[in-house]
Amino acid sequence: MAQKDEFALQSFLPYLLNQAAEESSLAFQQIYKDRYGMLRTEWRVLFHLGLYGRLTAKDIGARSRMHKTKISRAVQRLEDRRFLTRAPDDADRRQEYLDLTTQGRAAYRDLHGVAQSYDAALADTLTAEEERILRIALRKLARMD
Amino acid sequence: MAQKDEFALQSFLPYLLNQAAEESSLAFQQIYKDRYGMLRTEWRVLFHLGLYGRLTAKDIGARSRMHKTKISRAVQRLEDRRFLTRAPDDADRRQEYLDLTTQGRAAYRDLHGVAQSYDAALADTLTAEEERILRIALRKLARMD
DNA sequence: TGTTGTTAGTTACAAAATCAACCGTTAACA
C-alpha cells in the first residue's frame, strides 16, 4: 500500500513563486533602500508616478492592488522626503493629485534604469523560451491578462 | 527624439513574481489560517516537518531560507498549540530536534491534501507546456536547481 | 433641500517582521 508522495513543498506553486519572488527582489530592494531610503511600497508608488505621470492614490491602488492604507503611508513618506507633492482636485475635493518633484523624477529615472538592467540580468539566467513563457504564465497567475 | 520606453512596471520580473505569488497564495493562506490559526511561517515549518520528518530549526532554515528568528517564533507557537514537540540533542545541546505530534501530523495531512488540489487548480489555468516551463524557470530564479 | 449611502483618504490599535544584542554550547587551537 505504498502511498506515492511526489508532492514536495518544492513543487507547490505558491511556495515556488514566493521563493523566486523573494530571491529575485533581494538585490534590487537593497538598492532603493540604500540610495533613497525607500521601502517597497514607496518604490512602487514612485514607479507608478514616474511611469504614468500625475495620479491619485486611488489610481495607484487600482493599478497595483496595494491596499489604500499602504499607499497612504507611502505617499506620506514620499512627500516628507520631497519626492512628490500633492495638488488638490477642485472638482472632487476628496482626492488629491500626486506629482513627482524634480528630485522624485531623478530617483525614478535612476531606479528605472537599474530595474531595466536588473531585469535583463535575471532574464539572462533563463533561455529565451523560458523567459517568454514565464512572463505569460506569471501574467495569468497574477490575473493581469 | 522620442525615447522608447517599453519598460513598464508590469514587465519587471520581480514585480510580476510578487504579484503572482501574492495572488496565488491568497486563498490557501485563508485555509490554514481559518482551520488551524496558523501564520505562513508556521505553515511552512509544519510542512517541512511533515515532509522530511524530524529536523532542527537550523535544518528548516537551510531548506526554507527563513530567518532564524522567524523560525524560532513559529516553532514556539506550534509547540504552544501542540502541533510539535522538542527533543534535546544530547550530542549537541545547542540544538533541538523537532517532531510533529499526532495532531501536527493530522494538520499536515489535511493541508497537504488541500495544497495538492489547490496546486492542480492553479496549474489548470495554464497549458501543460506553460506549467512545465514555469516550474523550471521558477526553480532557477529561486536558486533551487 | 434633506436624508441615506458611497467614496477617497487618514488614523489608531493590534499583529507581525526585522535587527541587533544576547545566552549557553561547541570548536579551534595556542
Added chain:
DNA sequence: TGTTAACGGTTGATTTTGTAACTAACAACA
C-alpha cells in the same frame, strides 16, 4: 587545558503591516 571564536537558538526594541473605524466630501433621490 585556556582562551577566543563560531554556532544554534532566543529575546527585546523598533519598524512595518493589517484591520477597522473614522472624517470629509460627494451622489442619489425622495
